[in-house]
Amino acid sequence: MRLTTKRRYALNAVLDLALQPRGCAVSLKEISDRQKIPLAYLEKLFRKLRQSEVVKSVRGAAGGYLLTKNASELTVADVVAAVEEHELDRNHCSGFCNCNEHMPCLTANLWKELNRTVYDFLNGITLEELIRKIRHEKQ
Amino acid sequence: MRLTTKRRYALNAVLDLALQPRGCAVSLKEISDRQKIPLAYLEKLFRKLRQSEVVKSVRGAAGGYLLTKNASELTVADVVAAVEEHELDRNHCSGFCNCNEHMPCLTANLWKELNRTVYDFLNGITLEELIRKIRHEKQ
DNA sequence: ATTATACCAGACTAAAATAGTCCGATATGA
DNA sequence: TCATATCGGACTATTTTAGTCTGGTATAAT
Ligand code: SF4
Ligand code: SF4
Numbered sequence: 001m002r003l004t005t006k007r008r009y010a011l012n013a014v015l016d017l018a019l020q021p022r023g024c025a026v027s028l029k030e031i032s033d034r035q036k037i038p039l040a041y042l043e044k045l046f047r048k049l050r051q052s053e054v055v056k057s058v059r060g061a062a063g064g065y066l067l068t069k070n071a072s073e074l075t076v077a078d079v080v081a082a083v084e085e086h087e088l089d090r091n092h093c094s095g096f097c098n099c100n101e102h103m104p105c106l107t108a109n110l111w112k113e114l115n116r117t118v119y120d121f122l123n124g125i126t127l128e129e130l131i132r133k134i135r136h137e138k139q
Numbered sequence: 140m141r142l143t144t145k146r147r148y149a150l151n152a153v154l155d156l157a158l159q160p161r162g163c164a165v166s167l168k169e170i171s172d173r174q175k176i177p178l179a180y181l182e183k184l185f186r187k188l189r190q191s192e193v194v195k196s197v198r199g200a201a202g203g204y205l206l207t208k209n210a211s212e213l214t215v216a217d218v219v220a221a222v223e224e225h226e227l228d229r230n231h232c233s234g235f236c237n238c239n240e241h242m243p244c245l246t247a248n249l250w251k252e253l254n255r256t257v258y259d260f261l262n263g264i265t266l267e268e269l270i271r272k273i274r275h276e277k278q
Numbered sequence: 279a280t281t282a283t284a285c286c287a288g289a290c291t292a293a294a295a296t297a298g299t300c301c302g303a304t305a306t307g308a
Numbered sequence: 309t310c311a312t313a314t315c316g317g318a319c320t321a322t323t324t325t326a327g328t329c330t331g332g333t334a335t336a337a338t
Pocket of ligand 2: 008242243244245246247250
């Protein structure tokens with residue numbers, strides 16, 4: 001799980017959304033401006049975020065996006081997994097890869113554990129916690 | 140830090156080397172056969188491993204590679220970092236990237252912490268520990 | 279109604295990273 | 309002197325990432 005701009009964009013954008021007052025939809029144009037993310041790319045990312053039910057949309061003029069759940073019920077892992085093209089753990093041992101003669105390689109368990117470690121980290125942080133930290137830093 | 144075949148090859152190869160009886164050099168041909176890794180690619184990887192002083196070489200016929208240190212003094216992070224083209228953490232917040240107006244992005248600290256988590260994991264496991272686990276599994 | 283705004287969908291392209299190959303050297307034990 | 313092995317680097321191919329482009333649809337405001 002390396003930090004790609006896609007993942008950073010996704011989390012920064014959703015966090016920007018979560019930081020706005022609830023109730024009114026936030027347009028991608030706003031987020032694009034504040035977070036310096038190309039609008040067209042943001043649209044592509046939010047399509048996936050909506051499909052994964054991280055956000056919901058309001059169409060038409062004055063439209064935009066809203067979080068589907070409370071910030072305390074969404075984790076970093078939810079957001080990152082949503083924009084993923086394949087599954088988040090597809091690089092990790094699943095019994096295939098270059099396994100010869102159906103035998104796992106020497107380090108199979110290590111990669112499984114690393115995968116679990118990263119997932120636990122990302123899943124252990126809610127958007128609410130991130131917001132709290134960000135607000136705290138600004139003072 | 141995603142699991143690439145380069146990293147997996149590197150660790151499997153070094154582990155294969157560490158599993159052989161100490162004292163005599165192990166040729167890449169052997170490792171290539173046992174671990175099903177293309178020989179030419181293995182040569183490229185071991186060049187880096189040598190430069191990083193993870194292994195040392197014996198040239199000529201009956202030559203090969205040896206670990207520079209005891210397996211208890213080498214960690215997974217040492218091996219993975221050795222084959223890296225750039226630094227291991229170059230994807231993580233270093234104050235640049237798409238930082239606008241010299242301000243870190245909203246999630247800078249999160250990525251720093253993730254980076255630290257992964258590094259601690261990789262650095263906390265020695266080759267000796269891996270070998271012990273592998274031997275244990277086989278029974 | 280018309281228009282401006284914004285979401286929606288997917289095909290397309292460009293750039294970067296990854297995964298290798300190829301060629302020709304050099305060292306050394308048999 | 310020959311077979312085996314490390315060395316060095318340039319080269320290519322493939323895959324992934326990072327975006328763009330085009331055209332459509334929904335809806336609030338004028
Ligand atoms: S056993 Fe090794 S080679 Fe096979 S999927 Fe797991 S990590 Fe990859
Ligand atoms: S502050 Fe954000 S954008 Fe800048 S280097 Fe760190 S993670 Fe990347």
